[in-house]
Amino acid sequence: MEPEPEPDFDAVYRAHVGLVWRSLRRAGVPDSMLEDATQEVFLIHHRRRAEFNGHSSVRTWLLGIARGVAANVRRGEQRLVRRLESRRVEPSTATPEDAERRTAQAEALGLVESFLATLRPESREVFELIEIEELKQREVAQLLGININTVASRLRAARAAFQSFVDALDDKETAHG
Amino acid sequence: MVERSPAKLLAAYRDAAGPPPAIEQRMLEVLHAQITVPPPPAGGGVAGGATTGAASAGGVKLAVVLTVVGGLAVAAATPWLRASFEPAQPEIVNIEGEAVLAVEPGPPIPVLAPAPVLVPVLPAAAPHESAPAEPAAEPKQAAPRRRSAPRPRSEPPPAATLADEAQLLRSADAALRRGRLSEARSLLDRHAREFGQASLQAEAELLELLLACAERRPDAHARATAWLTRQPSHPARTRIVELCEAADP
Numbered sequence: 001m002e003p004e005p006e007p008d009f010d011a012v013y014r015a016h017v018g019l020v021w022r023s024l025r026r027a028g029v030p031d032s033m034l035e036d037a038t039q040e041v042f043l044i045h046h047r048r049r050a051e052f053n054g055h056s057s058v059r060t061w062l063l064g065i066a067r068g069v070a071a072n073v074r075r076g077e078q079r080l081v082r083r084l085e086s087r088r089v090e091p092s093t094a095t096p097e098d099a100e101r102r103t104a105q106a107e108a109l110g111l112v113e114s115f116l117a118t119l120r121p122e123s124r125e126v127f128e129l130i131e132i133e134e135l136k137q138r139e140v141a142q143l144l145g146i147n148i149n150t151v152a153s154r155l156r157a158a159r160a161a162f163q164s165f166v167d168a169l170d171d172k173e174t175a176h177g
Numbered sequence: 178m179v180e181r182s183p184a185k186l187l188a189a190y191r192d193a194a195g196p197p198p199a200i201e202q203r204m205l206e207v208l209h210a211q212i213t214v215p216p217p218p219a220g221g222g223v224a225g226g227a228t229t230g231a232a233s234a235g236g237v238k239l240a241v242v243l244t245v246v247g248g249l250a251v252a253a254a255t256p257w258l259r260a261s262f263e264p265a266q267p268e269i270v271n272i273e274g275e276a277v278l279a280v281e282p283g284p285p286i287p288v289l290a291p292a293p294v295l296v297p298v299l300p301a302a303a304p305h306e307s308a309p310a311e312p313a314a315e316p317k318q319a320a321p322r323r324r325s326a327p328r329p330r331s332e333p334p335p336a337a338t339l340a341d342e343a344q345l346l347r348s349a350d351a352a353l354r355r356g357r358l359s360e361a362r363s364l365l366d367r368h369a370r371e372f373g374q375a376s377l378q379a380e381a382e383l384l385e386l387l388l389a390c391a392e393r394r395p396d397a398h399a400r401a402t403a404w405l406t407r408q409p410s411h412p413a414r415t416r417i418v419e420l421c422e423a424a425d426p
Contacts, residue, residue, distance in 0.1 A: 009212065013205055018195035025194055038196065039204050039211075040406070046212050075399040105193030112190040132187055162183050170181050 012058060013042055019059060019133050020066050026116070026128060027070035037073060041065045059135055060143045115165045119158055126151055127158035342372050346380050353388055361388050383413060390421035397421055 020041050021034055029037045044065045045052075052061055112132075116124050125144065129135045130151075137155065141148040196204070349364035365388060368381050375381055386404055389397040401421030405414060 009208075010205065013208065017201055017204070018191065021196040022191070022194045034196070035200055035204055039208055042204075042208050043211060046208075072399050072402060075396060105189055108186055108189030109193040112186060112194075131183075132191060159183075166181050166183050166186060173181075 009046060016059060016062050020062055023063055023066045024070050029070050029073050037069050040069050056142055057139055060139045063143055115162060123154045123158045126154040130155055339376050342375060342377050346377055346384060349384055353391060358391055387420055
């Protein structure tokens, strides 16, 4: 008899696939490889679930795996890259009614990414994990192996920078009428 | 246009940067298919992917025996290595290594010397049908190679070609086992030159990987990780872990 998936696998996947996908994307995994890289993360999660001891949250566990997968891709393991690239992500089918939402999303994507590019790497990582992925400061401290006070100070600075960034956008729009 | 508040901008970004629903569903279906595959029996199927090239050609059968030895001491060193020795559940080895270690650090990893890994074995008659792969290394058998009329290009490669290829790889493996890395490198380079459409490509790639580990190439550990990710139940797994873990930069 064929074994069934773990009962909670789907729940973990549904809850965290966005987190994993975005993390891989921001970590430099090319769009064409995101699908396979994401699957790789969840496969590793499934295979190593016995090692998950509850000392970290599922999110930080998955993020840890995702960081490793992304690092491997970045290291340029050529055969892996070729394998993943050989199965490119097919563009999703967009309906006309989605057009406006997609335009807004594309704008948000560009704006936030342009802001992230202005941050120092250590601040960027904290901002991404807390403001975008909604991790707790304690989780981020554990994941990055840094003091929680350091997390807090980096977050404060990045939040202030983001607020200034958004304000500047509004000012610019106002000026252009 | 997106309303310009930090919270709404970030919410829109989350949607935009996440996977499209159709792909999210497709990934889940693929994952279901993969995680419901029953694990291989303990000890693993012999050869697995390594025997993909071990087909017969021209009546000459070729067997590839992968020698898997030792490694348990190393296996006990780190959590992910321990997982790799649970036979009922083949595990991914350390593709996520550095990140997981950042969460749950493990003890330092010991360095072990290289050991025998891959030994292509020809049937008794095969060496007599072909010339040794290394002209200078071993004396040729007395029997001269018969010359025949040129073959049409559509014919499969002659049996001697496959035997030659196996002999070449066996020599490379022997050189690797003896620590003669430059010789092994030379033989593998020669294999790449002379056997572009190699029948034993999987074996050659495995040897190439092990040699990269023995040479402590910077990318060796990542390559080994990727290999083991692709072939988690490969019978040479233990050997790869042993040799390549030491190459961790």
